[in-house]
Amino acid sequence: MSATKTTDHLPIGQNRLRGESSSASALAGIGCRKGAPLADVLAAIEAALAVNGLARAHLAALATIALKRDEPAIADAARALGVPLVVVSEAAARDASARCPTSSAASLAATGIACVSEAAALAASGGRLAHPRAVRGAAACAIATSSLREPRS
Template sequence: MGLAQAMMVAGLGCRRGARAEDVTAAVALALQTAGRAPAELARLATSASKAEEPGLRAAAASLGLQLDAVPRPALLAAAHGCLSHSARVLAETGVPSLAEAAALASAGPGARLLGPRISVARAVTCALAETTP
């Protein structure tokens, strides 16, 4: 039997109409900040309510990754692990950081953030979470 692998997920938050270029830039910056390679990324994740945003869908397609639509109850359950806190995001979504909660929820039980969310162009946030075997 082979050894289990760590799994890394990029959680995303965005303003309505965010551009795919800003989404991919946010993912790239988050990976660079964490000292991780793009090949280590298993998928992207966001809230179910944002999963149809054209910029998020186009970025997922250009990166060749699945976009996980995380349901609200799972985001709320992961909120305790968030490192960042935005009053605006909390009022809109019920979680202090959509990117961080989405990454944690999608990565699964025992996931940890690799750092606080990063922001690009005041339109997109990205956070990386990882589960280790």
């Protein structure tokens, strides 16, 4: 079962519910159009993991901005993958926006954030992006990582 937690920063490799260490070392930031299908969100996550050379077992959590917290496909993806959903504040996402390699005019107009997926990943993880976001259909995913350890089982 997954949980939603609003935060400005959570270290990668921490169990978001109990604060325990885990071997998961990647956080997937998610952005999507309103009403995006679950299949697009999952496809974007898989594509972003693949570009980063990571397996699903490396995934510690999904993250998005507060404006997207009620998007069904994002919450459903977290449940399907068995990871928590971290919701970052708009302020934290805007602060992280300056470090995003991607800038979307549509995202800026709608949210004031250059790239929701990249900013959410950076703000929630405190880590770094190795690659820009992956886009599949109506969804985008960016992976933030810290020092990689063995995948969780």
